[in-house]
Amino acid sequence: MKRLVIFILFIPLLTWPQENSIMATKFILGETEISIYEQKSQAPGNIVFVNVHEDETTSIETLYRYADIDSIHFFYLRHQWTRRIVFTMKGRNYDFDPNRIFTKKGRKKTLKDGANYSGKANKQVKKLAEAILNRLPEGHTVVAVHNNTDEEYSIKSYAEGGGEAENTKSVYINPDTDPDDFIYTTDSYFYEAFKKAGVNVILQDNKGYVNDGSLSVYCGKNEIPYINIETQKGHFDAQMRLMEQVLRVVRSRK
Numbered sequence: 001m002k003r004l005v006i007f008i009l010f011i012p013l014l015t016w017p018q019e020n021s022i023m024a025t026k027f028i029l030g031e032t033e034i035s036i037y038e039q040k041s042q043a044p045g046n047i048v049f050v051n052v053h054e055d056e057t058t059s060i061e062t063l064y065r066y067a068d069i070d071s072i073h074f075f076y077l078r079h080q081w082t083r084r085i086v087f088t089m090k091g092r093n094y095d096f097d098p099n100r101i102f103t104k105k106g107r108k109k110t111l112k113d114g115a116n117y118s119g120k121a122n123k124q125v126k127k128l129a130e131a132i133l134n135r136l137p138e139g140h141t142v143v144a145v146h147n148n149t150d151e152e153y154s155i156k157s158y159a160e161g162g163g164e165a166e167n168t169k170s171v172y173i174n175p176d177t178d179p180d181d182f183i184y185t186t187d188s189y190f191y192e193a194f195k196k197a198g199v200n201v202i203l204q205d206n207k208g209y210v211n212d213g214s215l216s217v218y219c220g221k222n223e224i225p226y227i228n229i230e231t232q233k234g235h236f237d238a239q240m241r242l243m244e245q246v247l248r249v250v251r252s253r254k
């Protein structure tokens with residue numbers, strides 16, 4: 001009888017913090033409501049993980065699964081399960097890529113690439129950019145998680161002659177690994193550490209990059225250490241392994 005009481009008491013204690021640690025914050029764009037889901041932790045290393053492309057589901061799954069085995073701080077956007085966010089304002093629809101909104105130039109271009117453009121819509125999107133940037137605590141390494149599906153886009157895109165070569169300062173390709181699974185960083189310390197570990201890695205040219213308004217451009221400009229873990233969609237194990245490598249490298253940085 002005593003044993004049964006202990007059992008009943010312990011189950012909620014063990015499960016409660018895990019379920020309760022995700023916090024959803026509402027965010028209004030025009031007349032459309034989206035959410036920011038965030039899980040905080042006091043883990044060592046000062047790292048914040050962020051996903052801004054909601055359709056890149058493997059990376060969100062990785063965050064949740066990794067949070068089961070290690071204490072990590074992460075957040076992601078919740079809207080229409082799409083890459084671009086659609087919102088309505090005064091009867092008009094607007095849409096944009098949430099990883100193109102962190103510079104003035106990028107924000108204007110991505111909105112103009114969508115259904116409509118107005119200065120007022122731009123202001124709404126700017127508020128979202130600020131809400132995301134406010135969630136990156138000072139002194140933290142920002143780790144973005146993405147998935148690619150396009151066979152044309154891989155680490156090879158960053159090598160000489162590739163479509164992304166303009167953004168590259170250095171690139172290391174391990175021929176024994178899948179070129180779709182790689183790390184992109186703004187920080188030469190991280191570049192060297194991943195290269196040494198045999199991980200596909202690109203060092204962003206923090207002066208010559210294309211100002212597309214992405215988080216990597218913002219971090220490069222503002223000297224915020226930034227890492228992007230990019231794997232093919234469905235490469236769950238590869239993304240888990242890269243998460244592990246990233247945590248090891250960032251936490252061991254002197």
Ligand SMILES: [Zn+2]
Nearest residue numbers: 053056146147
């Ligand atoms: Zn992405």
